[in-house]
Structures are given as C-alpha cells and as structure tokens.
Amino acid sequence: MINHLRNFLQYVAVNLIDEPKHAQLKVTELGPDRLRFKLVLTKKDVAMLIGRNGFTASAIRGLLKAAAQARGIQALLQIHSHEDEIALMAREDAEMQQQKIPR
Numbered sequence: 001m002i003n004h005l006r007n008f009l010q011y012v013a014v015n016l017i018d019e020p021k022h023a024q025l026k027v028t029e030l031g032p033d034r035l036r037f038k039l040v041l042t043k044k045d046v047a048m049l050i051g052r053n054g055f056t057a058s059a060i061r062g063l064l065k066a067a068a069q070a071r072g073i074q075a076l077l078q079i080h081s082h083e084d085e086i087a088l089m090a091r092e093d094a095e096m097q098q099q100k101i102p103r
Contacts, residue, residue: 002027002035005068005075009037012060017045022082036076037064043081050079 006027014020024040041049050057061077068075080088 004071005035005037005064005073008067009039009060009064009077012063013039013041013049016049016056017041018048019045030076033072034074034076035068036078038078038080038085040080040082040085043083046079046081046084 006025010025013023013025017023019042022042023045026038026040028036028038030036039049048056049060057077057079064075064077
C-alpha cells in the first residue's frame with residue numbers, strides 16, 4: 001500500500017522538478033493507517049512544486065489524499081527545502097534535549 005503511494009509521489013515529483021537527483025522522499029507512520037510523506041527538495045524545486053499560489057501542491061495533495069483514502073489510509077504531504085529540513089531537525093533535537101534535562 002505504502003509503495004503505491006510512494007511511487008505515485010516519486011513519479012509526480014520527478015516529472016515536475018529540475019533536480020530529481022537532489023530530491024528525497026521520507027515516509028513516517030504517524031499511527032494506524034496514518035502516513036506523513038515529506039518531499040525534501042532544492043529551494044528552486046520547492047518553489048516549482050508548490051506552484052503559483054500553491055495550486056500545484058494543492059493538486060498533488062488532493063490526488064495523494066484520494067489515492068490514500070481509496071486504500072483506507074490518511075496521508076499528509078509536506079514539502080520542504082533541504083535547508084528547512086536541517087533547521088527543523090535541529091529544532092526537534094533541541095526540544096528533545098530540553099525534555100531530558102531535569103528541572
């Protein structure tokens with residue numbers, strides 16, 4: 001099931017961006033039948049994939065959501081640049097470190 005959705009996103013992303021070699025697709029299971037797909041791209045490709053006023057990203061999310069629902073799954077799509085992903089991971093690491101420090 002996950003592979004069908006992953007393959008769909010890879011196909012769409014590769015055909016809409018300029019630098020597919022720098023693209024990463026990460027899948028996280030958020031719970032039973034809940035998935036998060038995260039496309040990590042170059043900044044230029046993020047802009048291209050999101051499109052004007054977000055219409056391209058919205059269309060991709062709509063297709064992903066429909067395909068996932070047909071399989072009884074809820075799917076979320078996030079689109080980030082590599083720089084945004086690094087900042088996000090650093091923030092999450094800092095939050096985890098704060099939780100470990102006894103107060």
